[in-house]
Amino acid sequence: MLLRAQAAGPRGLPNALTCELEDWFHILESDRVPKLEDWSKLPLRAERSVDRLLDLFDRTQVHATFFCLGWMAERMPQVVRRCQAAGHEIGSHGYAHVLARPANQAAFREDIVRAKGILEDITGSEVLGFRSPGFSVKNDNxxxxxxVSEAGYRYDASIFPAHHGHGGYSGSDPGPHVMATSGGPLVEIPISTVRLLGRRFCFFGGGYLRISPLPVIRWGAEVLQKQKRPLIVYVHPREIDPDHPRLPLGSWRYFKCYNNLTTTLPKLTWLCEHYRFGTMAELASQFEVRSTRLAAASLSA
Ligand SMILES: [Zn+2]
Incomplete structure (x- = not known):
């Protein structure tokens, strides 16, 4: 029986658990990482990890959001459908792990439109949400x-409101909110951060989850719940697969990518057993009413 110390998120806002469905070689911004044209020569390992996550989510009654790379979905549509059939949301992580950088705006647009189409063909459902590779929205882009809004997505989950290697955005509310865009209102759900000594820190995903001791993660989660802010967690399949092949990264990147891999699944299991999690779409839907009102207000103005 599950004994969860905390109820769902504040004001009825659910916490959300997310997985970026990509593989072991989808590391960003290194010339030692295989290029897109070489990806198909590499062995894929994500399916087994996704199945482990599905087992954990089933056992702990968690509904999660899988932000899938279109490239992965083309190669393992059965995995995408398995996630969907288990009641999880399918979101988009773009097609080829393209960063949102000023120099490649057109390529980025094309990439995220392509991924949405592929995922909708596989699932037969509208893909509502997007998370960019590397949380790559910054104050200058x-x-x-x-x-994202013009591509047809209704919510975005790409803001990392703290320092981050590929992103880091300080220009907005660090909690979920609605943004006005050229494509209409867009619900934004940033990753959860906690303020400590005047700075914001994340303990709830990727390398931050791996490097943070469980008592720190628990402290951060409790701070969020007391502040009535949702807990948003993210994980990659490779992070629960400690035996995956290593890329010849420089020492600092090697540490960041491969440190503490054996701790991810136990920490994730603890979080699933102690907090209730829904999908990002469920969280975003809490803002749809406001979003609709915003749209109506802008039409009548
Ligand atoms: Zn990614």
Whole structure:
């Protein structure tokens, strides 16, 4: 029996658990990482990890959101359908792990439109949400929100409101909110951060989850719940697969990518056993009413 110390998120806002469905070689911004044209020569390992996550989510009654790479979905549509059939949400992580950078706005737009189409063909359902590779929205590429909205997504989960290697955005509310974009209102759900000594920190995903001791993660989660803010967690399949092949990264990147891999699944299990999690779409839907009102207000203005 599950004994969860905390109820769902504040004001009825659910916490959300997310998985970026990509594989072991989808590391960003290194010339030692295989290029797109070489990906198909590499062995894929994500399916087994996704199945482990599905087992954990089933056992702990968690509904999660899988932000899938279109490239992965083309190669393992059965995995995408398995996630969907288990009641999880399918979101988009783009097609080829393209960063949102000022120099490649057109390529980024094309990439995220392509991924949405592929995922909708596989699932037969509208893909509502997007998370960019590397949380790559920064203060200097706010065109990002217009592009995501114009591509047809209804919510975005790409803001990392703290320092981050590929992103880091300080220009907005660090909690869920509605943004006005050229494509209409867009619900934004940033990753959860906690303020400590005047700075914001994340303990709830990727390398941050791996490096943070469980008592720190628990403290951060309790701070969020007391502040009536939802807990948003993210994980990659490779992070619960400690035996996956290593890329010849430089020492700092090697540490960041491969440190503490054996701790991810136990920490994730603890979180699933102690907190209630819904999908990002469920969380975003809490803002749809406001979003609709916003749209109506802008039409009548
Ligand atoms: Zn990614």
């Amino acid at each position: 706010t065109w990002f929100f217009d592009v």
